[in-house]
Amino acid sequence: MIDVQNLCKDYTFKRKEPGIRGAVKSLFTNKRELIHAVRDLSFHIDAGEIVGFIGPNGAGKSTTIKMMSGILTPTKGSVLIGGEDITRHRKEVVRNIGVVFGQRSQLNWDLRLGESFELLKHIYRIKQSDYEETLDVMDSILGIKEIIDKPVRQMSLGQRVKGDLVASMLHSPSVLFLDEPTIGLDVSSKYALRKFIKEINEVRKTTVILTTHDLGDIQELCERIIIINHGVMMEDGNLSQIIDRIAPFKTLVVEYYDEIAPDHPSCEMIEHDGNIAKYKFMKNDTTAADLIAELSKLRPIRDVSIEEAGIDDIIRIAYGE
Amino acid sequence: MKKYLYVVKTQIIKSMTYEFNVYGNILMQTIIMITSAFFWKALYAGQGNVGGVDADSMLTYIIVSSLLSVLFLTNVERRIQLSVQKGTVATDMMKPINPFGVYFAEDIGNIIALVFQNMLPILIIGCLLIKVPKMADIRDLPLFLLSVVLSFLINWLISALFGMIAFTAVNIDALIQVKKHLIRLLSGSIIPLWFFPPAVSKVLGAFPFVYIYQLPLSIYIGKGDCAEHLMQMGIQSIWLAILCGIFLFVHNRVTKKVMVQGG
Numbered sequence: 166m167i168d169v170q171n172l173c174k175d176y177t178f179k180r181k182e183p184g185i186r187g188a189v190k191s192l193f194t195n196k197r198e199l200i201h202a203v204r205d206l207s208f209h210i211d212a213g214e215i216v217g218f219i220g221p222n223g224a225g226k227s228t229t230i231k232m233m234s235g236i237l238t239p240t241k242g243s244v245l246i247g248g249e250d251i252t253r254h255r256k257e258v259v260r261n262i263g264v265v266f267g268q269r270s271q272l273n274w275d276l277r278l279g280e281s282f283e284l285l286k287h288i289y290r291i292k293q294s295d296y297e298e299t300l301d302v303m304d305s306i307l308g309i310k311e312i313i314d315k316p317v318r319q320m321s322l323g324q325r326v327k328g329d330l331v332a333s334m335l336h337s338p339s340v341l342f343l344d345e346p347t348i349g350l351d352v353s354s355k356y357a358l359r360k361f362i363k364e365i366n367e368v369r370k371t372t373v374i375l376t377t378h379d380l381g382d383i384q385e386l387c388e389r390i391i392i393i394n395h396g397v398m399m400e401d402g403n404l405s406q407i408i409d410r411i412a413p414f415k416t417l418v419v420e421y422y423d424e425i426a427p428d429h430p431s432c433e434m435i436e437h438d439g440n441i442a443k444y445k446f447m448k449n450d451t452t453a454a455d456l457i458a459e460l461s462k463l464r465p466i467r468d469v470s471i472e473e474a475g476i477d478d479i480i481r482i483a484y485g486e
Numbered sequence: 487m488k489k490y491l492y493v494v495k496t497q498i499i500k501s502m503t504y505e506f507n508v509y510g511n512i513l514m515q516t517i518i519m520i521t522s523a524f525f526w527k528a529l530y531a532g533q534g535n536v537g538g539v540d541a542d543s544m545l546t547y548i549i550v551s552s553l554l555s556v557l558f559l560t561n562v563e564r565r566i567q568l569s570v571q572k573g574t575v576a577t578d579m580m581k582p583i584n585p586f587g588v589y590f591a592e593d594i595g596n597i598i599a600l601v602f603q604n605m606l607p608i609l610i611i612g613c614l615l616i617k618v619p620k621m622a623d624i625r626d627l628p629l630f631l632l633s634v635v636l637s638f639l640i641n642w643l644i645s646a647l648f649g650m651i652a653f654t655a656v657n658i659d660a661l662i663q664v665k666k667h668l669i670r671l672l673s674g675s676i677i678p679l680w681f682f683p684p685a686v687s688k689v690l691g692a693f694p695f696v697y698i699y700q701l702p703l704s705i706y707i708g709k710g711d712c713a714e715h716l717m718q719m720g721i722q723s724i725w726l727a728i729l730c731g732i733f734l735f736v737h738n739r740v741t742k743k744v745m746v747q748g749g
Binding site: 231234236259271273275276289290 | 499576577580581582
């Protein structure tokens, strides 16, 4: 469905010096710096996938998604959507994609929500029957008809994001790009939004590409994640496989009867506070059961719990902390 | 085409939301209209005819000029500035509709709303306080309407071109003011060019501004003959063609630039 080949994006920007002197100086000098926001990304996304882009702020996620949706022209490399180059056949391709940027709205501020939908209906030449059907589907997932007569400027952020999502889905695109869709939303709005993404993926077979900082989004939605840092792809693959590969450890938390905690060669003590000690061990080296047995031989154990390496660990490791 | 008509429709609805804006413009236009009426009455005191125009025609000129100024209100420059600042240009260009077509349709929608909200009240105020602005020769009406349409397009294109500066400068508040006053002063909307020294008037005749206000107004009050009007409308059309050319050239460059820089 989507083919990305050797995608690169460079930015030039003017460095400004501090203070009034700097501001005056920048009027006359023309010192520019080059920044490689995205360097040589290549990947393939199949139809019907939900792919999550994660990475720290400024890692190049948004730049990548903007290039993939045709808003930005790549410095080098190409993006093919459904076999067509997005920079060359932009007009045809954009009919087939939907875009939502969490912090920006494409809705008409002063009008009721329905008016924005009607306008999109005309812009994309959507048939009335298709339009109504889509609205019905959206209503059953997001309850959009409750707010359809409300002016957008009077909406809460959650309602507005819902409106934006529906607006991006009206023309039934086969690919949906979401740039930080859950940013600033409360728990129930996030839940509704994830449900929405899952539903359109299952029912309409829409391919969804999203960037997020919310680990919940990833765990709930994405079977595949792509981790980007400093514009370079760090990881690409199935979430649990990535965990197995770059964080193949578990943490064993042991509570003893006193404050003396023993060491053991097959694990590493990473924390010791009072009666409680935390051990990190590799899944390949030993099992939790063996380790507990070994440790209980050394000191009497009161309680144990096991923590799996989670997506937090992955991100910490991948971001290179 | 249908989609642009729908934009016009939504804009009419939108224009109805902010009523205070409407009253402000009526007030401002009324003040300009009344003060210039007093101004011309004082200047014409004791003189029957200046430059082939009598005091009565001059008052008509002022009222119609106020009415036309409602038609020539544009929002395109502010619209472009706002979408550049907010970064929505890029997403606007994602849709299968030309954003400048949308801006044009929005301005048309605005004006349709303003015909009722602004023009009518100003006309009534003008009739009550100054005089009924009757046309000199009703047979010139088609010519007048045609030249108003051309004027509207020239004015819109100038505004759009100023607006496009926002793509590089981002903030163009000051430039919008410059444009507004350039048109105000150089187009004969307040003082017709035949009151200027002949040399100045000749130079200004080479600029597009005169063809925004003064040409249709001259036709309305019957200054000059038909041949003269037709020739001036020829120049008006040439200016329209030139501005169209510049617009398309800049439009293509700007679209490419937005594509490269993104939001």
